[in-house]
Amino acid sequence: MNAPVSFPSSGSGQAQLERLVVIGNGMAGCRAVEEVLARDPARYAVTIFGAEPRVNYNRIMLSPVLAGEKTFEDIVINGPEWYEDNGITLVSGDPVVAIDRAGQTVVTRSGRTEAYDRLLIATGSDPFIIPVPGHDLPGVVTFRDLDDVDRMLAAAENGGSAVVIGGGLLGLEAAHGLALRGMQVTVVHLMPTLMERQLDEAAGYLLKSELERRGQTIVTGGDTAEILGTDGHVTGVKLKDGREFPADIVVMAVGIRPATTLARAAGLEVERGIVVDDHMVTSDPAIMAVGECVQHRGTCYGLVAPLWDMCRSLADHAVGSPSGYAGSVTSTKLKVSGIDLFSAGDFSGGDGAEDIVMRDAARGIYKRVIVKDDRLVGAVLYGDTADGAWYFDLLKKGEDVSSIREALIFGQAFAAGGAGGGALANPNAAVAALSDDAEICGCNGVSKGKVVATIQQGACSLDAVRSQCKASASCGSCTGLVESLLALTLGDEVQSGPKSLCKCTSFTHDDVRRLILEKDLKAIPQVMQELHWTTPHGCASCRPALNYYLLCAWPGEYEDEQHSRFVNERMHANIQKDGTYSVVPRMWGGLTNPTELRAIADVVEKYNAPMVKVTGGQRLDIFGIKKEDLPAVWADLNAAGMVSGHAYGKSLRTVKTCVGSEWCRFGTQDSTGLGVKIERMTWGSWMPHKFKIAVSGCPRNCAEATIKDFGVVCVDSGYELHVGGNGGIKVRATDLLCKVETEDEAMEVCSAFIQLYREQAHYLERTAPWIERVGLESVKSALFDQPETVATLAARFRHSQQFMQSDPWAERAAGRDAELHQHMAEVRPFPTNVQQMEFAK
Structure with a gap:
């Protein structure tokens, strides 16, 4: 048992204040106190008693904690400083067990x-436990607090099987988290439809199908008969039809009941919940109650949104300006990554109700709205929930929708154009049309008006809005709405934090790269599904980025998507202004020979190329090649042993060299030989952006190594290694990374640096802005703080190269260079050679 922890207030003068005691340190109790403090911060001396030995946290975000998407620190709502700053005494881990109404004390x-x-009672709810044999076995847990999550995480560490009894909101979120933790999960649900209180049969079917596709076993119509166990621990679940499912842990998620034991023992009026009036006052005028423990006008609420309305009415009454709570219309969202689901109101239909349904099987979208007496009374959205806030606003206000009846199912943008449809040109216009009291953030009960007021009071970025009014600070599903409000309110004055990858997602480049690894995502559609992409197929910005990130994360497992590449990479040539292409075969370190020159000359004559030009990277660029001739051009060059110079790619372009010590009287090292070795080692390597290398044989720097992404300057005692340079419009000289003594060390650091860049940089971010963003010291630290890091990164680079360099081309090149053949003999094919190319039609 945890010992009680007390955080006494340091405030002064509390003897003159009214004493407000709160039973319950959860979301309802603390939110009520926040609302009171916002109205009259000097009225009460507040003491809060909590059963759990911790500060107030966001209970509805336990699912992401279980899934590994958030930590406990991420979901804390009120840290110790909040209690201290507001003069609140917190007693945690010591629950109230009795109320003396006559003496007005608690024990x-x-x-x-x-x-x-x-006194404020905010005891919440208790999980319902099915009283079947075995329900009290060790290994049977509920899903209500952080301790339950810790028990599930402990079970998941050993793998095995889990059975979740209950296919409602909490049950499915628990199942999702355990599945992500590596357990084989079976969901047993009594009713024929998952989440039957929130979903109709069609949406329930889509949800069931998606969960089964993810590997979960979903049993609907399953009635639990017994929980099996041996040696004092759960081993499985048996249904009344005789089926048995193995289980190392069983999660009971079949429902909740208002926690009324304390109130009932104190003699307060209790039915299903603690009976309260419109001001949240119980049958005792000195005692208020709020949250899942109460019953208001015959209704008990088990969702978070009504809680916020209750707290506002309670606070108004507590400071002497009563408003009154009239009940809540509720909506539901499922917090399972990649599943977009929204439900609100009454979807049962019935006499006088009209169903409007849209199904898009190809995209997995289902929408159903229910209209009665020209009013929207219910909505179920699956696969596309962008209009959820709008439907919910219409539903709560009971507005007449007859004028937009024909366009209603297509969402707010079309409805705004009237029955004839017509999407709005401005994507923010739909948010602008929402009323000020429309709910933006359901997790924290924040309206549009509150968000706008917060922005107008100086919150000029998404992070500022999150910290000041909590909108978008929890599950993040409303991030797009908040960003639209920022744009509408501030225009160009919005302070941007880390930018999202593109307009299809609110995730940043770093978020996407991290989640691809954490969630084991290995296909572009899978990434888009799991990370809530707002477009069905992505865009020209995100698809190439995702293709690269997956290539980098899973070399050898992910199959390169040619149609997700830019046109130049698809065609293996640079498109020119007249629609023709230029072809650049690779010349290792700038060296060539008669066979290669003869092959280039033959190609120029055969295909009537109007121009051949020496490039800045010491190669020959053949201009004016027609699109339809590209496969044949490459076949002819391949026959001479020449591979692509990747002059078109987000990849290694070239390794520029000078003649070095072999010919130059100033040369200190063999820069040409080292350049050839580095190019052979790194060619074909896909990267966030184009990547150029140069090796200069002496500090005279004829190869211009100090304006390249990676530059080597040979000196008498070894090799200076420089990074982060580029020419172009904004010239940037390199930074000195380190100095090494041997060629092998130079090549090892080069491959390690490239791999660090590949793994950390954003797509289309060259080394110069990457180093300026993260700092040179960060790069040095990542490479050199641990002695084995360079070798580890270099090994990862070599592993990835096995799948990035093209074997058939290498075989053709073998005739001209035995050493190159030996190097290439160790690598596996990468599907970018001529025979496997997918050329655009």
Whole structure:
């Protein structure tokens, strides 16, 4: 048992204040206190008693903690400083066990007595446990608090099987988290439709199919008969039809009940919940109650959104300006990555109700809205929930929708154009049309008006809005709405934090790269599904980026998507202004020979190329090649042993060299030979952007190594290695990375640096802006702080090269260079050679 922890207030003068005692340190109790403090911060001396030995956290975000998407620190709502700053005494881990209404005191489990002038009960709800044989076995857990999550995580460490009893909101989120933790999960649900309180049969079917596609076993219509166990621990679940499912842990998620034991023992009026009036006052005028433990006008609420409305009404009453709570219309979203689901209102239909349904099987989208008496009364959205806030606003207000009836199912943008449809040109216009009291953030109960007011008061970035009013600070599903409000309110004055990868997602480049690894995502459609892409197929910005990130993350496992590349990479040539292409065969280190020159001359004559030009990277560029001739051009060059110079690619372009010590009287090392070795080692390597290397044989720097992405300057004692340079419009000289003594060391550091760049940089970010963003010291630290890091990164680079360099081309080149053949004999094919190319039609 955890010992109670007390954070006493350091405030002064509290003896003159009314004493407000709160039973419950959860979301309802603390939110009510926040609302009171916002109205009259000097009215009450507040003491909060919590059963859990921790500060207030966002209970509805336990699912992402279980799934590994967030930590406990990420979901803390009120840290210790909040209690201290507001003069609140927190007693955690010591729950109240009795209320003395006559003496107006409460007593805790440890025997502590606290007097009150006003008492607030916010005890929440208790999980319902099916009273079947075995329900009390070790290994049977509920899903209500952080301790439950810790028990599930401990079980998941050993792998094995899990059975979740209950296919409602919490049950499916628990199943999702355990599946991500590596367990084989079976969901047993009594009803024939998952989440039957929130979904109709069609949406329930789509949800079931998607979960089964992810590897979960979904059993609907399953009635639990017994929980099996041996040696004092759960081993499985048996259904009444005789089926059995193995289980190392069983999660009971079949429902909740208002936690009323304390109130009932104190003699308060209790039915299903603690009975309260419109001001959240119980049958005792000195005692208020709020949250899942209460019953208001005959209704008990098990979702978070009504809680915020209750707290506002309670706070108004507590400071003497009563408003009154009239009940809530609720909506639901499932917090399972990659599944977009929204439900609100009454979708049961019935007499006088009209169903409007849209199905898009190819995209996995299902929408159903229910209209009765020209009012929207219910909505179910699966696969595309962008209009959820708009539907919910219409539903709560009961507005007449007859004028937009024909366009209603297509969403707000079309409805705004009237029955004739017509999408809005401005994607933010739909958000602008929402009323000020429309809910933006359901997790924290924040309206559009509150977000706009927060922005107008100085919150000029997404992070600022999150910290000041909490909108978008929890599950993040409303991030797009908040960003639209920022744009509408501030225009060009919005302070951008890390930019999202593109307009199809709110995730940054770093987020996407991290989640690809964490979630084991290995296909572009899978990434888009899991990370809530707002477009069905992505765009020209995100598809090439995702293709690269997957190539980098899973070399040898991910199959390169040629149609997700830019046109130059698809064609293996640079498109020119007249629609023809230029072809650049590779010349290792700038060296060539009669066979290669003869092959180039033959290609120029055969295909009537109007121009051949020496490039800045010491190669020959053949201009004016027609699109339809490209496969044949490459076949002819391949026959001479020449491979692509990748002059078109986000990849290694060239390794420029000078003649070095072999010919130059100033040369200190064999720069040409080293350049050839480095090019052979690195060619074909796909990268975030184009990558250029140069090796200069002496500090005179004839190869211009100090304006390249990676530059080697040979000196008498070894090799200076420079990074992060580029020419072009904005010239940037390199930074000195380090100095090494041997060619092997230079090549090892080069491959390690390239791999670090490949793994850390954003797509289309060259080394110069990458180093300026992260800092040179960060790069040095990542490479050199641990002695084995360079070798580890270099090994990863060599591994990836096995799948990036093209074997058939190498075989043709073998005749001209035995050493190159030996190097290439160790690599596997990468599907970019001529025979496997997919040319655009």
